[in-house]
Amino acid sequence: MAKVKHHNIPLDQIIKPENIVFKRTKLFTDNVLSYCPGCGHGVAHRLILEVLEEMGIADKTIGIAPVGCSVLAYEFMDIDMQEAAHGRAPALATGIKRTNPDKFVFAYQGDGDLAAIGTAETIHTANRGENITVIFINNGIYGMTGGQMAPTTIYGMKTSTTPYGRDPKQMGHPLKITEIVAQLPGTCYVTRQAVHTPALVRKAKKAIRKAFEYQKQNKGLSFVEIVSNCNSGWKMTPVQAVKWLEENMLPYYPLGDLKDIGLD
Amino acid sequence: MGEILLMKGNEALAEAIIRAGADAYFGYPITPQSEVMEYLAAAKPEERTGMVLLQAESELAAINMLYGAGATGKKVITSSSSPGISLMQEGISYMAGAEIPAVIVNVVRGGPGLGTIQPAQSDYFQATKGGGHGDYHLLVLAPNSVQEMADFVPLAFDLAFKYRNPVMILSDGLIGQMMEKVELFDPIPRWTDEYIREHHGSWATIGKTPDRERNIITSLDLVPERMEKHNLHLKEKYDQMEREEVRYEEISTEDAEYLFVAYGSSSRIAMKAVKLAREEGIKVGLLRPITLFPFPKKPLERLADQVKGILTVELSLGQMVEDVKLAVNCRIPVEHYGRVGGMIPTPEEVVEALKTKIINR
Numbered sequence A: 001m002a003k004v005k006h007h008n009i010p011l012d013q014i015i016k017p018e019n020i021v022f023k024r025t026k027l028f029t030d031n032v033l034s035y036c037p038g039c040g041h042g043v044a045h046r047l048i049l050e051v052l053e054e055m056g057i058a059d060k061t062i063g064i065a066p067v068g069c070s071v072l073a074y075e076f077m078d079i080d081m082q083e084a085a086h087g088r089a090p091a092l093a094t095g096i097k098r099t100n101p102d103k104f105v106f107a108y109q110g111d112g113d114l115a116a117i118g119t120a121e122t123i124h125t126a127n128r129g130e131n132i133t134v135i136f137i138n139n140g141i142y143g144m145t146g147g148q149m150a151p152t153t154i155y156g157m158k159t160s161t162t163p164y165g166r167d168p169k170q171m172g173h174p175l176k177i178t179e180i181v182a183q184l185p186g187t188c189y190v191t192r193q194a195v196h197t198p199a200l201v202r203k204a205k206k207a208i209r210k211a212f213e214y215q216k217q218n219k220g221l222s223f224v225e226i227v228s229n230c231n232s233g234w235k236m237t238p239v240q241a242v243k244w245l246e247e248n249m250l251p252y253y254p255l256g257d258l259k260d261i262g263l264d
Numbered sequence B: 001m002g003e004i005l006l007m008k009g010n011e012a013l014a015e016a017i018i019r020a021g022a023d024a025y026f027g028y029p030i031t032p033q034s035e036v037m038e039y040l041a042a043a044k045p046e047e048r049t050g051m052v053l054l055q056a057e058s059e060l061a062a063i064n065m066l067y068g069a070g071a072t073g074k075k076v077i078t079s080s081s082s083p084g085i086s087l088m089q090e091g092i093s094y095m096a097g098a099e100i101p102a103v104i105v106n107v108v109r110g111g112p113g114l115g116t117i118q119p120a121q122s123d124y125f126q127a128t129k130g131g132g133h134g135d136y137h138l139l140v141l142a143p144n145s146v147q148e149m150a151d152f153v154p155l156a157f158d159l160a161f162k163y164r165n166p167v168m169i170l171s172d173g174l175i176g177q178m179m180e181k182v183e184l185f186d187p188i189p190r191w192t193d194e195y196i197r198e199h200h201g202s203w204a205t206i207g208k209t210p211d212r213e214r215n216i217i218t219s220l221d222l223v224p225e226r227m228e229k230h231n232l233h234l235k236e237k238y239d240q241m242e243r244e245e246v247r248y249e250e251i252s253t254e255d256a257e258y259l260f261v262a263y264g265s266s267s268r269i270a271m272k273a274v275k276l277a278r279e280e281g282i283k284v285g286l287l288r289p290i291t292l293f294p295f296p297k298k299p300l301e302r303l304a305d306q307v308k309g310i311l312t313v314e315l316s317l318g319q320m321v322e323d324v325k326l327a328v329n330c331r332i333p334v335e336h337y338g339r340v341g342g343m344i345p346t347p348e349e350v351v352e353a354l355k356t357k358i359i360n361r
C-alpha cells in the first residue's frame, strides 16, 4: 500500500468540476436499479448509456428491453424505449429500424430470451443484416424466473430445473449462439466481453462503442455478448460468483472478438 | 371518380395498402392470402411511396415487427390466414396492452389446426373476444366485397390511430380470392416524420429530445393499483368504440317479419336468400354487421321488436349467433345455420333453413 499524505483540504475545494474524473451519465434515471448487488446488468446499462451520451445520439436512439431481469430497463435509461415479448426484441428492432433508418436501435437481451425462445428472431435478424446492435447478457441462467436452466447453462451447472447439474445426455449442450451469429454474413461485428473487473469493463465499453459505430456506418448487425454473473441465481456471494465465472464460464465462453469486418 | 379495375379481393387489399400511405407491410406467406405480399412485391412500393415491404421468418416475427414499427407512430399492416393469426396472438395481446396502432388482416380459412385452405368464418370468437391473453378487444371490420377489401384499409388505419389499438380486418378466403369490380381511392401521402412528431410525439418512440419526458411503450406494470387503472383505461376505449364506431347495413328490413344476420361472404349469400325468399312471399330482411366488435347490438334490439325470429348465417358451427342472442336477450327465437370445413351454403339452402329452423319451428 502506498502511503497517502493527508492534507487539511476542505471538501468543497476537492469536489469541483475540474477535479471530476468519473461521473454518472445523465442518461441514467434516478430510479433505484432493480438488479441484485453484484449483477452485471447494471454495469452493462451504464456502458450503453455512456456510449450513447459520448456519441451524442441519445435523442436518435430507441432501445428495446426484453422479458427477463432487464424487463424494466426502461425505468433506468432516459431514452425512448419499447418493451418486447419474450424473445422478440430483434423483430421489434427490425420493425423500428426498417421504418426509421436514421435512428439508432438496440436490443438488450438475456440468454433465455435470445438463445432459447427467441433463437429464430436472433438468427434471422442477424442474417438479414439489420442495421441494429444487440447487447446479449449471458449469465447462464434464467435470472428473472428464479434460476432455471438456460440454453447457455454450462455442463454440470446446478440450476433449479437441473438440480443435479446439467447433463448433456438429457438437456443437450450449452449453446454458443454468438459463434453461430458470427458465421452469418449479415453481421459486421461480433464480440464476447465481460464486466466483472475494471479492466474488462473498459474493454466492454470500447466494444459497445464500436458496435454503435458500426451501426452508424450501416454495416449490418453488431452483436456484443457480455458474460455476466447471476449471484442470486447461482446461489453464491458476488465474490464467489466472479471467481466461479472466471473458472467455469470463461473457459467455455472465451472472451474476445469473433468477427470484425472493419469500420470505414 | 377513382380508377376502376377488376381485381381479386387480396389484390385490392394490397393496392389499397400502398394507396393508404402505409409505411410498412410485414408478413409471412399462407394460403389463401399469399397474393397480398406477392402483389406488393411486384408493385415496388418502395419506389411508389417509400413503403417498406419485408417477408418475415414467421408470423411471430411479423407481428413483432409491426409492434416495433407501430410504436414509432408509423402506419403498419400485416395480413395472414387463420393458423398464422393464431401464431400472432401473443403479439396482438401485447400491442393491445401497449396501445400500439396497427392493422391486421385475417383472410380466414377453415380450422381447427391446419384445417383447410378453403374459406370459413370460424375465427369470429378469436377476432372479437380478444384472441390472446388478457382483457382486451380489437376493433374488427368485416368486408363483404372486393370494394370493401380496399376501402377498409384507410378506415382501419384511421381507427387504429384514433384509439391507439390494433384493428383487424376479418375477411375470408372467398372475399380474398373472388374477383369483382373495384373503384380505387386516390393515393393518400405517407405521413412525414414532422407530422408523426406533431401528432403522435406524445407517445411514439421516435427518440427522446430534451424538451420532453422519455416515451415508453410497454404492457407491463407490476403495481396492481396502476395496472388496474390501465385495464380500466383500455375498457374506456372499448366503451367509446361501442358508442362511436358501430357500423352495419340493413337490407329489406322495413317490412321484415324475419331476419338474417350475416357478415362477410355469408352476407352475400344471405342477400340472395332474401331475394329468393321474398319471391316466395316470405318477408325477410338482412342485418349485416360491418363492425363485429363493436357489435351492432342496438339495431338488433330494435329489430327484435319487429321480427318473429332471426337466423344467423355463418361459415362456422355458430359463433356470431351468441352475440345475436345476447343482443336480443332471448326475446325471440334465434337460430344458426352454417356450413363448415370450406363448404359454402347455397342461397336455397339458407331459405330452407329459415323455413325449418324459424318459420315452421
Ligand SMILES: Cc1ncc(C[n+]2csc(CCOP(=O)(O)OP(=O)(O)O)c2C)c(N)n1
Pocket (backbone or CB within 6 Å): A067, A068, A069, A070, A086, A109, A110, A111, A112, A113, A114, A137, A139, A141, A142, A143, A144, A145, A150
Ligand atoms: C412467453 C413467455 N414464456 C415465459 C415467460 C417467463 N419468463 C420471464 S423471464 C424468463 C427467463 C429470462 O431469462 P434470461 O433471458 O436469461 O434473462 P435474465 O432474467 O437471466 O436476465 C422467463 C422464462 C414469459 N414472460 N413469457
